[in-house]
Amino acid sequence: MGYDGMVSVPFLIEVEALEELxxxxxxxxxxxxxxxxxxxxxxxxxxxIYSASRQTSYRIAAEDCR
Known part of the structure; x- marks a missing residue:
């Protein structure tokens, strides 16, 4: 969970992303x-990822870690 001011921003991270890191x-x-x-x-x-576009939730995938 991240925060932008008082707004919480949920992130999910895939197991493959942890492996890529x-x-x-x-x-x-x-x-x-x-x-x-x-x-x-x-x-x-x-x-x-958050700076690129505003969404209601985000998923961090392995390709984001490259």
């Missing part, structure tokens, strides 16, 4: 740890 080796066992480790990269990608 190089933070996920065992999908089920390490997804949360991978998200925490990739947090700054995820925020930067989310910022870039």
């Amino acid at each position: 190089g933070f996920l080796s065992q999908p089920e066992a390490s997804a949360l740890a991978a998200f925490d480790a990739a947090r700054s990269s995820i925020f930067e990608i989310a910022r870039r």
Whole structure:
């Protein structure tokens, strides 16, 4: 979840996106740890996607991480 002022902006991140960022080796066992480790990269990608267009929700896919 991100915020633009007082507006919350939901983001979903695909497991493949965590793999593309190089933070996920065992999908089920390490997804949360991978998200925490990739947090700054995820925020930067989310910022870039959000700046490109305004929507009600967003999905971060592996191709967004390249």
